[in-house]
Amino acid sequence: MFPLFVAETLIGLSIGGRLFLIAVGLSLIFGVLNVLNFAHGVFYMLGAYGAITVSALLLDNFWLGAAVGIVAVGIVGAIVEFGLIRPLYDRDEAILDQLILTFGVAMIVHELARMLWGSQPRSIPTPGSLDFSVGILGETITAYRLFVIGVSVVVLVGLWLFLTRTHHGHVIRATASDREMAAMLGVDVPRLYTTVFLLGSLLAGLGGALAAPLQAVSPALGDQIIIDAFVVVVIGGLGSISGAFVGAMLVGLFQAFGVQYIAAGDLALPFIAMILVLVFRPRGLLGEDEVL
Amino acid sequence: MGVHPSTDGVEDRRSVGATGGAGVPLRRRHFLTATGAGAALGLAGCLGGDDDDVVTLGAPYILSGFAAMYGEEAEYGVELAVDQINEEGGIDGQEVEVILRDTEADPDTGIRQARSLVEEDDVDALFGLDSSAVGLAVAPVMEELQVPIVITHAATPFITAPAGVHDRAAGNEYVFRISNHLGQNVHGAAVVAGDLDATRWTNVGPDYAFGHDTWEYFVAYTEGMDxxxxxxxxxxxxxxxxxxxxxxxxxxxxSAEPEAVLSSLWGTDLVTFVDQAEDAGFFEEVDHFLASVGMGTELPTEELALPEGQWASSRYWPFAPDSPENQEFRETYWDEYERLPTYNAEGAYRALWLYKDVIEEAGTTETDALLETLHGYEHTGPVGEYTISEETGQAILPSIWGVTEYSDEWGTHVLEPVHRVDAPPDELASLLDHTDLPAGV
Amino acid sequence: MSGDDEPTTDGSRDDEPTADRSTPDGPDPGALGVAGPAVERAGHGHERLSFTRSRLIEEGWTRERLLGLFVVWCLLVPVVLPSFQVYLFTEFLLLAVFATAFNLLYGYTGLLSFGHALFYAAAGYAIALTFRELGPELAGVLGGISPLATLLVAVVLGLAFTLVIAAPVGYLSVRLDEIYFALITLSFSMAFYAVLIQDPYGLTQGSDGMLLLLGTVELFGADVALADRNLYYYLVLAVAGGSMYAMWRVINSPFGTVCRAIRESPDRVSALGVNVTYHQWVMFVVSAFFVGIAGLFIAPLHSIVTPAMSFWTTSAIPVVAAVIGGAFYFLGPAVGAFVFLYLRWGLSRYPAFEAHWELFYGLVLILVLLYFKEGAAAGLVALGHWLEDLYGVYRTDGRSAAIEFVRSTLSEKAAAVRREVGRTSVRGRRSARGQVATAGGGSDSTDPGGGSDSTDPGSGSDSTDPTDPTDRPSGGDRP
Incomplete structure (x- = not known):
């Protein structure tokens, strides 16, 4: 069964890579802003549509389209944070109010996307430069899927370096652990929040844009993915970026191997895993450390 | 709705009528405008109830959420049929009006909408329904409300299996269906399987009743066919x-190395599956792929189609039969929307024409008369000639299976060759004899 | 999360009657039954207020009387409303119980459950299974009255089943707080959903769900259909009325008072020697119990149970209802349930809106969260006070004064809107606290439900705010 093992591992990692790209922004925003953003899924959906629509306008170049789409999603995220979420930070149950508010945002964005693009699914081909297969230990995987795994690792390492090695990164971590202290030390907390939210939304857009060549895109894309993302970040640890990576890879590998060995009842297992983690390690497998 | 491409076309056609036919059509146009006419399309909201001069029909479809494209397609068919019927003088001289409602693919909402349509808007009859679960929930309610419903999409065989023949059967005399159901459709797959040079079969389908039933019926038929x-x-x-x-x-x-795979994936799921299967070299390793919802809502678009050379089914096919009705419908639809009609558009369109014919034959919209006329009714539409079963209310229709091929003319994949597989009720029943599955027709 | 600033730096308010916060039986809880913050009004219109209040009470407009009027209305529903509206109102009563029961945890204990659909579905499936499995058995034994007997058995079994699930689920859940609590309850309900839809033991008919028809009872020689719309309405009215009263008693019991104190400040209550987790657990089970009642009686109304009953979108119903209606009022979630159901119904009357109803729900949610923190119930209370004042002015100073009163309110309201708009545009780095206090307070609480322009007359001048429920002692922070 060795070849099967290799194949399943590759599949699992590629699913994990995609899950990480949606989960990491969610976790980053939660870690710093303490906001669980229900609209993160529709931002992912917008990223996918952005890549499709913009690349159709721009010489059919997927990469150009994806880049513009991702930036657009980041801006939408920043506007949502500035206009809607910011007024709620100082409420006592801010986190719950914000969860429900972003739920409302998700409903609105979903409907607007339907009006703009219709309900019919869209699909775009794999970008030509990565449209070939690669052999690994006797198994083949498309170069594009390897690329997505690579991007997820680059995002992980990049964020880690940014947060530990740069001044801005230090400020973000300091603010995440003690907002009042950071404010007293002269950090412009509201602006930093908007920046982090923008960064998190960019990551959702990136995940969506890179998913577009892999699957059909419809306005409901965000509805399913947000629940998957919740599972990932809870297992890894809410607010933890490395936790999101571990959670995403575990869930991805589980999905890949589970289909082979578990005939039925697999639908409940992610939620049972989520319950077990919450009961025994509520802060997640790697959730002890702030943000990282 | 994002697009109402018909609005302009409607006005054009009416203008033509007005110049050609002197004053009369013009006056009717004014009448339409005066009643608001649901923004010129006859899809008005609060106008129901006036039995004297309007036939009102209720149409619950999925209009929101992940399966909303079904409702959008149905709406095209409804618009076209309402325009054409009213253009021709309505039903027995009465305007026809359709009220669309969103079931949200949720049984509770479907029941609420059905009740509201009958009790508040006083509709004369219902047609529509996409989701099987909503259909099974609404069926007993129609019996309680004593109003007929003509289902145009929901595909579970159990909804036209009379309650009692099986644990899950929920059919009753108020429930009809004019699209072919999963059992009829899969019978076609079994016939195709008999012709193919493949013995090792497996299945991929969505994890709910529709997916599981499709495989179960396929196994039952092919066993029955030995x-x-x-x-x-x-x-x-x-x-x-x-x-x-x-x-x-x-x-x-x-890794199970089958020769042929039956698929009941639909919509977005089928598109994603096909994308990823192509990447994995699936279609090179598997000899035959049979998609039972292969020519569904994704039919009109170029980039979503199955690869060439795969077997796919639809409940309606715009090029078969090659009848005048089908040709005219396809061409009018193309003129109106610049796309080929999907089965959901045709189902909604045909339901309206069926009601027109049945109401005119019965001479009334009284429920008893409608039920009596509908049972055993012989009708012709774009889909071809068909009979509504006397016992179950299910239309006896051939299933359509064909091989995908790209067509430059239509800018999409079409079925070539296409087979219409007859499915006589007694044959289905005898093939299923060794199981407890109902034929549902 | 604690605020950057001290709670009440906003100039429009000088004092907070915090003492009355947790005394619902204080001076006047208002017609809607204020839960946390008693609506205390001071300053402007003091004498007139006392005149109005006393005159109104003298004339018999007491809370009891208003409640009595509502009960009479409920009893008359099948007589005065068309048949479909009776159905819708039945559904509303059960959704009101669902939302109020949810709010026992959210509004009164501070725990947001995103998984209460679990108990709704558990009870619904219990009644459907009882009718399928035991119905024929009992019919053999009891004959004509067996459907009624089956219903009674199903209610007992359904509630027992709900409790059996709620006790362990609650035990594991209440040890977590805030978002973790929301996520674990979400997981439980979704795991149950997965079991229902995949149906590994062939019990629940998977995605099709199970039909549930109550049947016909032979009583005194007559056939009575239990699901007859009017009969079932009265049954639900009795059940819902009883449930609402029972929940009202629970939150006003010493136990309920402790729970409210926990919501305000778990740490302080804990320091007093109270077992916080235990109280939360018990309230969780009580809340699940009443959700179970709603699930039990909605199943026969819909005549079917499906896995969607346990999906997270069903859990969102009471959350949305509590937010729209106002979680800090006992009747807030019920008001929200009304808005939830009738907004959907209203939108379905307009074909142009029907397909995009979710857009309107999203907009309403956001508007309520941003500008009417206390929800529609607060708006109704403010409207009620305003009407009282208007009546007072009319009785003391006559008609022209009353007209002048209306006019001044409108201009004050317009000024408040202009101020609000101005503030939004220059907000910049300013703390959001003042924003919240103003938006949440009575000065800006209009009536979002009715869309009326009326507002508390004191707006902008002296403080006439209901205590801002969002202002909690900082000890209320959760880790």
Whole structure:
């Protein structure tokens, strides 16, 4: 069964890579802003549509389209944070109010996307430069899927370096652990929040844009993915970026191997895993450390 | 709705009528405008109830959420039929008006909408329904409300199996269906399977009743036909509805090394599956792929189609039969919307024409008369000639299976060759005799 | 999360009657039954207020009387409303119980459950299974009255089943707080959903769900259909009325008072020697119990149970209802349930809106969260006070004064809107606290439900705010 093992591992990692790209922004925003953003899924959906629509306008170049789409999603995220979420930070149950508010945002964005693009699914081909297969230990995987795994690792390492090695990164971590202290030390907390939210939304857009060549895109894309993302970040640890990576890879590998060995009842297992983690390690497998 | 491409066309056609036919059509146009006419399309809201001069029909479809494209397609068919029927003088001289409602693919909402349509808007009859679960929930309610419903999409065989013949059967004399159901459709797959040179079969389908029933019926029919197939259970897989990644399932199927795969995936799920299956070299390793919803809502678009040379089915096919009705419908639809009609558009369109014919024959919209006329009714529409079963209310229709091929003319994949597989009720019943599954027709 | 600033730096308010916060039986809880913050009004219109209040009470407009009027209305519903509206109102009563029961945890204990659909579905499936499995058995034994007997058995079994699930689920859940609590309850309900839809033991008919028809009872020689719309309405009215009263008693019991104190400040209550987790657990089970009642009686109304009953979108119903209606009022979630159901119904009357109803729900949610923190119930209370004042002015100073009163309110309201708009545009780095206090307070609480322009007359001048429920002692922070 060795070849099967290799194949399943590759599949699992590629699913994990995609899950990480949606989960990491969610976790980053939660870690710093303490906001669980229900609209993160529709931002992912917008990223996918952005890549499709913009690349159709721009010489059919997927990469150009994806880049513009991702930036657009980041801006939408920043506007949502500035206009809607910011007024709620100082409420006592801010986190719950914000969860429900972003739920409302998700409903609105979903409907607007339907009006703009219709309900019919869209699909775009794999970008030509990565449209070939690669052999690994006797198994083949498309170069594009390897690329997505690579991007997820680059995002992980990049964020880690940014947060530990740069001044801005230090400020973000300091603010995440003690907002009042950071404010007293002269950090412009509201602006930093908007920046982090923008960064998190960019990551959702990136995940969506890179998913577009892999699957059909419809306005409901965000509805399913947000629940998957919740599972990932809870297992890894809410607010933890490395936790999101571990959670995403575990869930991805589980999905890949589970289909082979578990005939039925697999639908409940992610939620049972989520319950077990919450009961025994509520802060997640790697959730002890702030943000990282 | 994002697009109402018909609005302009409607005005044009009416203008033509007005110049050609002197004053009369013009006055009718004013009448339409005066009643608001649901923004010129007859889809008005609060106008129901005036039995004297309007026939009101209620149409619950999925208009929101992940399956909203079904409702959007149905709406095209409704618009076209309402325009045409009213253009021709309505039903027995009365305007026809359709009220569309969103079932949200949720049984509770479907029941609420059906009740509201009958009790508040006083509709004369209902047609529509996409989701089987909503259909099974609404069926007993129609009996309680004593109003007929003509289902145009929901595909579970159990809704036209009279309650009592099976645990899950929920049919009653108020429920009709004019699209072919899963059992009829899969019978076609079994016939195709008999012609193919493949013995090792497996299945991929969404993880709910529709997916599981499709495989169960396929096994039952092919056993009944004594095809001697080998059902590769190691490859049978039911991915969760709305999955983002099917590669583990594709891997599971491929590692079981089947020769042929039956698929009941639909909509977004089928598109994603096909995308990922192509990447994994699925269609090179599997000899035959039979998609039972292969020519669904994704039919009109170029980039979503199955690869060439795969077997696909639809409940209606715009090029078969090659009848005047079908040709005219296809061409009018193309003029109006610049796309080929999907089965959901045709189903909604045909339901309206069926009601027109039945109401005119019965001479009334009284429920008893409608039921009596509908049972055993012989009708012709774009889909061809068909009879509504006297016993179950299910239309006796051939299933349509064909091989995908790209067509430059239509800018999309079409079925070539296309087969219409007859499915006589007694044959279905005898093939299923060794199981407890109802034929549903 | 604690605020950057001290709670009440906003100039429009000088004092907070915090003492009355947790005394619902204080001076006047208002017609809607204020839960946390008693609506205390001071300053402007003091004498007139006392005149109005006393005159109104003298004339018999007491809370009891208003409640009595509502009960009479409920009893008359099948007589005065068309048949479909009776159905819708039945559904509303059960959704009101669902939302109020949810709010026992959210509004009164501070725990947001995103998984209460679990108990709704558990009870619904219990009644459907009882009718399928035991119905024929009992019919053999009891004959004509067996459907009624089956219903009674189903209610007992359904509630027992709900409790059996709620006790362990609650035990594991209440040890977590805030978002973790929301996520674990979400997981439990979704795991149950997965079991229902995949149906591994062939019990629940998977995605099709199970039909549930109550049947016909032979009583005194007559056939009575239990699901007859009017009969079932009265049954639900009795059940819902009883449930609402029982929940009202629970939150006003010493136990309920402790729970409210926990919501305000778990740490302080804990320091007093109270077992916080235990109280939360018990309230969780009580809340699940009443959700179970709603699930039990909605199943026969819909005549079917499906896995969607346990899906997270069903859990969102009471959340949305509590937010729209106002979680800090006992009747807030019920008001929200009304808005939830009738907004959907209203939108379905307009074909142009029907397909995009979710857009309107999203907009309403956001508007309520941003500008009417206390929800529609607060708006109704403010409207009620305003009407009282208007009546007072009319009785003391006559008609022209009353007209002048209306006019001044409108201009004050317009000024408040202009101020609000101005503030939004120059907000910049300013703390959001003042924003919240103003938006949440009575000065800006209009009536979002009715869309009326009326507002508390004191707006902008002296403080006439209901205590801002969002202002909690800082000890209320959760880790």
């Amino acid at each position: 095809l001697g197939l080998e059902y590769v259970e190691d490859g049978v897989t039911f991915p969760e509805l709305a999955s983002d990644d099917y590669t583990p399932h594709i891997e599971r199927i491929l």
